[in-house]
Amino acid sequence: MKPRDRLRIAMQKSGRLTEPALDLLKRCGLTFRQSRDKLFCFGEGEPVDLLLVRDDDIPGLIAQGVCDVGIVGRNVLGEFQLTAGRDGEPLAELRPLGFGRCRLSIAVPQELDYASSGDLAGRRIATSYPGLLGEWLRARDIDAAVVTLAGSVEIAPKLGTADAICDLVQSGGTLVANQLRETEVLLESEAVLAGPTTLPADERGDMLELLLKRLDGVIQVRESRLLLLQTSRHSLEAVTRLLPGGPQPTLLAVAGQTDQLMLQALCAGEVSWRQLEEIKKAGAREMFVLPVEKMLA
Ligand SMILES: Nc1ncnc2c1ncn2[C@@H]1O[C@H](COP(=O)(O)OP(=O)(O)OP(=O)(O)O)[C@@H](O)[C@H]1O
Ligand SMILES: O=P(O)(O)OC[C@H]1O[C@H](OP(=O)(O)OP(=O)(O)O)[C@H](O)[C@@H]1O
Ligand SMILES: [Mg+2]
Numbered sequence: 001m002k003p004r005d006r007l008r009i010a011m012q013k014s015g016r017l018t019e020p021a022l023d024l025l026k027r028c029g030l031t032f033r034q035s036r037d038k039l040f041c042f043g044e045g046e047p048v049d050l051l052l053v054r055d056d057d058i059p060g061l062i063a064q065g066v067c068d069v070g071i072v073g074r075n076v077l078g079e080f081q082l083t084a085g086r087d088g089e090p091l092a093e094l095r096p097l098g099f100g101r102c103r104l105s106i107a108v109p110q111e112l113d114y115a116s117s118g119d120l121a122g123r124r125i126a127t128s129y130p131g132l133l134g135e136w137l138r139a140r141d142i143d144a145a146v147v148t149l150a151g152s153v154e155i156a157p158k159l160g161t162a163d164a165i166c167d168l169v170q171s172g173g174t175l176v177a178n179q180l181r182e183t184e185v186l187l188e189s190e191a192v193l194a195g196p197t198t199l200p201a202d203e204r205g206d207m208l209e210l211l212l213k214r215l216d217g218v219i220q221v222r223e224s225r226l227l228l229l230q231t232s233r234h235s236l237e238a239v240t241r242l243l244p245g246g247p248q249p250t251l252l253a254v255a256g257q258t259d260q261l262m263l264q265a266l267c268a269g270e271v272s273w274r275q276l277e278e279i280k281k282a283g284a285r286e287m288f289v290l291p292v293e294k295m296l297a
Contacts, residue, residue: 004204005047005202005203005204006043006047006048006049006204006207007047007048007049007068007069007204007207007208007211008048008049008050008051008066008067008068009025009048009049009050009051009067009068009069009070009071010050010051010053010057010058010061010062010066010067010069010070010071010072011050011051011052011053011058011070011071011072012052012053012054012055012058012071012072013038013039013052013053013054014052015055016100017055017071017072017073017099017100017191018052020097020099020100020191021071021097021099021191024071024097024099024215024218025050027218027222028211028214028215028218029045029046029214030043030045030046030048030211031043031044031045032044032049032050038052039051039052039053040052046207046210047203047207048207048211051066051067055072055073055076056076058070058071058072058076058077058194059072059076059077059080059081059084059085059091059194060080060084060085062091062194062195062196063080063085063088063089063091068195068196068200068204068208069094069193069194069195069208070193070194070195071097071191071192071193071194072191072192072194073100073102073189073190073191073192074093074096074187074188074189074190074191074192075102075104075129075132075168075187075189077091077093077192077194078131078132078187079129079130079131079132080131081131082131082132082134082135083130083131089196089197090197091194091195091196091197092194092195092196092197093192093193093194094192094193094194094195094212095192095193095212095215095216095219096190096191096192097190097191097192097193097215097219098190098191098219098222098223099190099191100189100190100191101170101188101189101190102168102169102170102189102190103168103169103170103185103186103187103188103189104129104132104166104167104168104169104185104186104187104189105166105167105168105169105182105183105184105185105186106120106125106133106164106165106166106182106183106184106186107154107164107165107166107167107169107175107180107181107182107183108157108163108164108165108180108181108183109157109163109164109179109180109181110179110180110181111179112163112164114181114183117140117142117183117184118142120137120142120144120164121142121143121144122143122144123144123145123162123163123164124144124145124147124161124162124163124164125137125144125145125146125147125162125163125164125165125166126147126148126149126153126156126157126161126162126164126165126166127146127147127148127149127153127165127166127167128148128149128150128151128153128167129166129167130146130148132166132186132187133146133166133186134146136184136186147161147162149161153165153166153167154167154174154175154177154178154180155178157178157180158178164183165180166186168189169182193212193215195208217295220295221292221293221294221295223268223269223270224266224267224268224292224295225266225267225269225270225271225289225290225291225292226264226265226266226267226288226289226290226291226292227243227244227263227264227265227266227267227271227287227288227289227290228262228263228264228286228287228288228290229262229263229279229284229285229286229287229288230254230260230261230262230263230284230285230286231260231261231263231283231284231285232259232260232261232283233259233260233261234259234283235282235283235284236251236261236263238282238283239263239279239282239283239284240263241282242275242278242279242282243265243267243279244267244268244269244271244275245267245268245269247265247266249263249264249265250263250264250265251263251264252264263284266292271289276289
């Protein structure tokens with residue numbers, strides 16, 4: 001294969017991961033010009049290009065060295081490692097990316113008696129993830145038949161081709177619509193940056209290192225919120241105790257009100273309405289939750 005000096009990232013051409021992946025790369029300062037056939041995006045500023053493909057092909061493209069890294073669901077990466085990629089160098093999950101969250105679960109018809117995973121013995125389970133399901137069954141010494149289907153797995157029990165299914169679940173709507181109930185979670189999934197365990201020892205490796213640093217910054221900022229509120233000195237301790245994790249809050253004086261303080265806290269994740277209501281009950285008022293755009297410690 002011809003040596004390359006530009007980093008090439010494989011990502012989903014059209015699907016659930018496409019928009020959030022592009023958005024994340026944009027936040028990392030990468031911009032692209034798309035080719036006419038929309039399969040290749042040339043990086044304009046940095047030497048980083050995109051290859052747009054079916055998500056199932058991403059781990060294989062990295063393993064073959066056609067692409068250096070890829071943005072793909074943990075479910076697809078894990079399945080590859082246990083099937084087509086079994087005999088090759090294992091790929092690493094370089095970073096979890098915080099979108100495309102779902103889980104790989106076993107579900108059974110609502111009317112089926114199910115007490116524990118042992119009840120799957122002797123049953124047929126339909127799935128598009130024979131590697132992950134097979135491994136899970138082996139680890140528990142459950143002797144069940146794995147029926148591999150490319151799609152529409154959820155209708156297999158109704159068609160009589162399987163007794164249970166093992167498929168992705170997010171809201172659970174598909175299961176309810178098909179009178180199925182979730183009984184076991186095999187894997188919690190989200191989009192990840194997948195790549196080789198050792199970085200390329202050339203310019204691509206340097207670029208990847210830079211990209212990882214920017215990703216860490218972007219992910220940290222995306223999950224950070226700035227909480228501003230007012231509290232009396234009297235309620236300060238109770239309010240502070242309820243603040244979601246993060247560094248020590250900053251306290252500012254409120255002009256003309258010696259008893260009042262303005263509190264500013266960086267929170268490591270979402271601040272929910274319920275948390276705000278609790279903090280308010282403890283004595284806070286004038287509360288604001290602001291997104292953080294950039295951060296440089
Ligand atoms: N209902 C869901 N909610 C959230 N994320 C999901 C859901 N279903 C799947 N995902 C995640 O998004 C990834 C891509 O899902 P999508 O449905 O776009 O894939 P696909 O139909 O296999 O697309 P492709 O045409 O690229 O093969 C999945 O592998 C999984 O990691
Ligand atoms: O729990 P839910 O929110 O209902 O999501 C789960 C469904 O989403 C995915 O299917 P998708 O909608 O992508 O259809 P497909 O399998 O035909 O691609 C997955 O295969 C499940 O069927
Ligand atoms: Mg696919």
